[in-house]
Amino acid sequence: MSKTVVGTFRDHESAERAVHALEKRGVPEKDISVVAREHGHVESGHPEGHMHNLSSGIGWGSATGGAIGLLASAGLLAIPGVGPILAAGPLAATLTGAAAGGLVGGLMDYGIPSEESKKLEERVKEGDVLVMVRSDNPEVDKAKDLFHEHGAVDIYVH
Numbered sequence: 482m483s484k485t486v487v488g489t490f491r492d493h494e495s496a497e498r499a500v501h502a503l504e505k506r507g508v509p510e511k512d513i514s515v516v517a518r519e520h521g522h523v524e525s526g527h528p529e530g531h532m533h534n535l536s537s538g539i540g541w542g543s544a545t546g547g548a549i550g551l552l553a554s555a556g557l558l559a560i561p562g563v564g565p566i567l568a569a570g571p572l573a574a575t576l577t578g579a580a581a582g583g584l585v586g587g588l589m590d591y592g593i594p595s596e597e598s599k600k601l602e603e604r605v606k607e608g609d610v611l612v613m614v615r616s617d618n619p620e621v622d623k624a625k626d627l628f629h630e631h632g633a634v635d636i637y638v639h
Contacts, residue, residue, distance in 0.1 A: 485591050486624040487613040488633030489604040493517065496610035499631035503614055503624065514570030514613040516584065518605055566605065572613055592639045604635060 490496035496515065503513055572587055584605060588598035591613070605611055612633070616624045621638055628636050 482618055483615050484618065484621045485593065485613060485615055485639050486621055486628065486636070487588070487591075487593060487601065487611065487639075488628040488636040489601060489609040489611050490631070490633055491609055492632075493610050495632040496612050499612055499628055499633065502627045502631060506620075506623065506627070508614055508616065508620070508624070511571065512615045514568070514572030515610065516566055516568045516572060516605055516613075517610040518608055519567045570613070571615070593637060594639070597637050600635060601637075609634065 488499070490499065496517075500513055500515060504510065566584070572591065584602040585595065585598040588601055589595060593601070601611055612628070614624050625636055625638060
């Protein structure tokens with residue numbers, strides 16, 4: 482049975498390292514989602530203020546390599562209550578189809594309870610990067626440990 486592990490990271494470098502570690506463990510890119518607020522531009526791979534711009538994913542990915550495809554494929558979406566975000570992976574498709582429900586609605590579609598979804602949306606509003614992965618039961622604890630190891634602030638499993 483597949484579960485969803487979701488976490489927020491204070492900076493895009495930590496999120497990217499977590500994504501790269503997941504890919505290195507053999508988690509397919511199609512099972513990983515990344516969402517971040519789009520704001521301003523990024524110089525030399527560092528965010529302006531606390532906001533992150535995943536459209537600079539190629540700049541991010543140059544350090545780790547493996548995450549380039551996922552992060553560079555991020556698309557810009559306007560989410561009510563959050564503003565412009567960049568999203569990649571299966572959650573991006575859900576958000577595109579349910580923009581009226583916002584990020585909370587998209588997360589709830591993945592089985593994340595309303596209160597946790599609201600907290601995660603707040604984190605994204607504040608500039609954190611959300612990373613989500615679908616994993617089989619034996620891999621869930623490993624994914625959770627990877628998130629923790631790479632600095633995830635909030636980690637939920639559903």
